[in-house]
Each structure stands twice: as structure tokens, then as C-alpha cells.
Amino acid sequence: MVESRRAATTPYAVIVRTALAVISASLGAVLALWGAIAVRMARRVVTPAARVPDCRILELDTSSQTITLTRTPDTELAGRYGLFTAGTEGYLKLGSVLSETSVAVKRKLLTHVGPQSRIVRDAAFSGWYYQRPEELHLPFTPELVGSALGPCPAWLFPAGDGDVWVIQVHGRGAARAECLRAVPVFHALGITSLVVSYRNDGEAPRSRSGRYMLGATEWRDVDAALGFARRRGAKRVIVMGWSMGGAISLQLALNSAHRDLIVGLILDSPVVDWRIVLDYQARLVKLPAPVTRLAITILGADWATALTGAGAAIPFRRLDVLARSAELHHPILILHSDDDGFVPSDASHDLVVARPDIVELDVFSVARHTKLWNYDQERWTSRITRWLTERGFVTETATEDR
Missing domain, CATH: 3.40.50.1820 (Alpha/Beta hydrolase fold, catalytic domain)
Incomplete structure (x- = not known):
């Protein structure tokens, strides 16, 4: 009687153990992934950032001295700005918005660009405006x-x-x-x-x-x-x-x-x-809150400096x-x-x-x-x-x- 009961329950126990093993493995994989993302986020925070393109040049009209960019919350702003580029021109000064559509913004060029200029399409919009002290004439x-x-x-x-x-x-x-x-x-x-x-x-x-x-x-x-x-x-x-x-x-x-x-x-x-800033930026890219908290913990821990490459823990309370x-x-x-x-x-x-x-x-x-x-x-x-x-x-x- 006892043996038959064991035989009846064994398949169920196997299923339960298998399910638990799968869940544990899945949870472990998720946690490992979150950990890897948190470390990557932490490293990016303390690593000096290289400038990356955030818009594209759709048209450069040297006859009218205008430039058309992909529309972003930055490129559509009123006022004067700069544009980091590559090619024959490294930096362009931009004036007011002349026209705009749902996907593009045309602006006045304040840096003269000749017809022989060749500029890479990918660019970085900037608020610097001036790039060298000589430009101030002071x-x-x-x-x-x-x-x-x-x-x-x-x-x-x-x-x-x-x-x-x-x-x-x-x-x-x-x-x-x-x-x-x-x-x-x-x-x-x-x-x-x-x-x-x-x-x-x-x-x-x-x-x-x-x-x-x-x-x-x-x-x-x-x-x-x-x-x-x-x-x-x-x-x-x-x-x-x-x-x-x-x-x-x-x-x-x-x-x-x-x-x-x-x-x-x-x-x-x-x-x-900084914790408010990091939480905000993580939410912008839809990172789970636990990942952000883990990244901040990593940045603030002495034991994790080898992971971040920082020379010391970030003292968030002092900051x-x-x-x-x-x-x-x-x-x-x-x-x-x-x-x-x-x-x-x-x-x-x-x-x-x-x-x-x-x-x-x-x-x-x-x-x-x-x-x-x-x-x-x-x-x-x-x-x-x-x-x-x-x-x-x-x-x-x-x-x-x-």
C-alpha cells in the first residue's frame, strides 16, 4: 500500500522539482542579466563620455546657407546653437529655425559653408555655441x-x-x-x-x-x-x-x-x-528600478571599484x-x-x-x-x-x- 502511494506521488514530485529548477534557473538568469546591466550602467556613469551623434543632417544648402536636421527636442529649440560634425567642417554655428515639419527642422547657418565642403551626416547638437576663446574678441x-x-x-x-x-x-x-x-x-x-x-x-x-x-x-x-x-x-x-x-x-x-x-x-x-539624476536617466531608457538601485549600490561600494574602474567608491551621501x-x-x-x-x-x-x-x-x-x-x-x-x-x-x- 505504501509502495503504490509512493509510485503515485513520484511523477508529481518530479514535475514540481523540475518546475522549481526551471524557475530558479530563469530567476538566476534574470538576476545575472540585471547585474550585468547594473555594472555596465555604473561604469558608464564614471567613464568620461565621448561625444556621440544625436541627430542627422538631412540637407545642407550652401547657396541659401541653411541646414536641415532631423527633428528632436533639442534641434527644434529657438535660439543659437552649435553642431559638432565631421568632414571638412568640425563645428557649425546654427541660427534660428526657418521652417519645420514633424520630422525635420531647417535652420539658418551662421558659419559659412562653401559648396566644396563635405560633411558627414551624423552630427551632435550643442549648446556651446562658441568653441574657442578668440571668438569672443576679448x-x-x-x-x-x-x-x-x-x-x-x-x-x-x-x-x-x-x-x-x-x-x-x-x-x-x-x-x-x-x-x-x-x-x-x-x-x-x-x-x-x-x-x-x-x-x-x-x-x-x-x-x-x-x-x-x-x-x-x-x-x-x-x-x-x-x-x-x-x-x-x-x-x-x-x-x-x-x-x-x-x-x-x-x-x-x-x-x-x-x-x-x-x-x-x-x-x-x-x-x-546624483541619485535623483541616475534614477531619472534610467527611467528614460526604461531600466527596471532594481537595476538602477543595484547600479547606485555598486558605485557606492568599495568592493565594486574593480568592476567600475573607479579609484574609489562614490560617496553619494556626501554629494x-x-x-x-x-x-x-x-x-x-x-x-x-x-x-x-x-x-x-x-x-x-x-x-x-x-x-x-x-x-x-x-x-x-x-x-x-x-x-x-x-x-x-x-x-x-x-x-x-x-x-x-x-x-x-x-x-x-x-x-x-x-
Whole structure:
């Protein structure tokens, strides 16, 4: 009787065990895949990014000096921009939108392109606009700022009596040229501009790992620039950061030995909390939330530095300026678009709520990431000018002279 019962239940037990084995194997495969994706995501976050095409040139009309691009949320924006290309032209300046369809945008060319030019179709849309300091037609000198890793190239644009300086810090995957469009604004107000580079950005020295630390170490190179400014006679310094440069600027304000020299921060599309940014970007590409959490865990773990290639764990808590908002003491002006598309403005809004006594936020819409100057140069310029004037960083006379 017992033997027959065993015989009856054995096939069922085999089916159950087989099903469990299949489920376990499938779950293991999913977890392994998620782990691999998380590691890949973590590595991409800290690896200096190469510029990748994000649009295509559909038509280049050299007779009318117009260019037609595939329509994207960036290429359809009003204003002046740049376009990284390949072929006989490496960079083109673009003017206003002339016409548009559901799939294409025609813009005015502000860089003359001859009929013999040959340009590759794939291109990268840019908010830089200016690519070289000579294009500003302002006096400047190339400088080297000594840092712990070696000399970091910088551009110095003297203005006024030299007492008030602005140090500009570019963003992730960018270079000093990103900051050039702001230099004329400060120059007109009599403020000297120092446009700096920092480790692993392709211009400054490379760290041992060659990876970004998302502001946790890069601020030290900008701190060296503060010391440079002090030695050159600066009495008051405004720090301006773009995107990841905003995260670096905030770490500088929290940690610098030269904090007494800083009188304010101007942040364009800044990273205030990296975890919010990484979560947002992961959702854009529809990554499961557990993958994002695992990637952030990997980035923040000492044991995983061999996987990411980073020299150390990313200290996300130390980089979370929202959590450290009580430690901020300098007045801050944030300019951010609610339609940023890369660094969400949520943390910028939250920082105003946390510190309304020192933080002001000018909210744009449609302007996208670090393209606020391009989209509405007049508003961008007047807001910065008003903020600087209200705090006595420039005189009313200097403002009127503009």
C-alpha cells in the first residue's frame, strides 16, 4: 500500500522539482542579466563620455546657407546653437529655425559653408555655441593652474579692477568651451573670468583611474583655481557651475579651504543629488528600478571599484547637497529648465524649499539641458545681472554701462 502511494506521488514530485529548477534557473538568469546591466550602467556613469551623434543632417544648402536636421527636442529649440560634425567642417554655428515639419527642422547657418565642403551626416547638437576663446574678441591669456595632479589649463579674461572674479566649471563630458558663452556677460559687468579644467576632462591631467568621481574629487582642482585667483588679486569670487560643474561647485562651497573668498554661486542646470539624476536617466531608457538601485549600490561600494574602474567608491551621501543643505552659507542662483531632459529640476526646486534664505531659482521651460542661454539669452543675462547687482557684486554704474 505504501509502495503504490509512493509510485503515485513520484511523477508529481518530479514535475514540481523540475518546475522549481526551471524557475530558479530563469530567476538566476534574470538576476545575472540585471547585474550585468547594473555594472555596465555604473561604469558608464564614471567613464568620461565621448561625444556621440544625436541627430542627422538631412540637407545642407550652401547657396541659401541653411541646414536641415532631423527633428528632436533639442534641434527644434529657438535660439543659437552649435553642431559638432565631421568632414571638412568640425563645428557649425546654427541660427534660428526657418521652417519645420514633424520630422525635420531647417535652420539658418551662421558659419559659412562653401559648396566644396563635405560633411558627414551624423552630427551632435550643442549648446556651446562658441568653441574657442578668440571668438569672443576679448583680451585673454592661457593659464596653467597647479593642482595636486599637475597643471590644469585655464583661460583668464581680465575685466574691471580685478577685485571680483568668476570661476566657471564645465559639466560632464564637456570641456572649457562650454562656459565661453557666459564670459561676455561677466566681462561687461567688470568681472574677471577664469574658465577652468579639471581632472579627467580631456584637457587637465588624468587621475590614476581616469574616471569621474562626480564632484567628490574634482572640486580639489577648482579649489586650486581659487588659490590661483587669490594670488592674482581676487578679493571676491563667484563660482559658476554647469550641470556636473554645479555638483563640483557645491562641493567646493562646502569643502574649500578658500571658502572665505567665495561670495556666491551661479548654477546652470546643476546636479544637486546624483541619485535623483541616475534614477531619472534610467527611467528614460526604461531600466527596471532594481537595476538602477543595484547600479547606485555598486558605485557606492568599495568592493565594486574593480568592476567600475573607479579609484574609489562614490560617496553619494556626501554629494547629496539636499541632505547637507544646512551646511550651505553662500547665496545661490539656480537657472534650470523644467524640461531639462537630462538632469531633472526636482532637486533644484527642493533646494529652494530647504534653503529659501539663500537659494533663488529661475525656472525656464522648454529650454532643455544647459541651453538656457541659447534659448533665451536676454532673460538669462538679465537674471544673472540682476542677482549680481542686488548682492553688490557689481555697481549700478557697471550695469548701466552695458
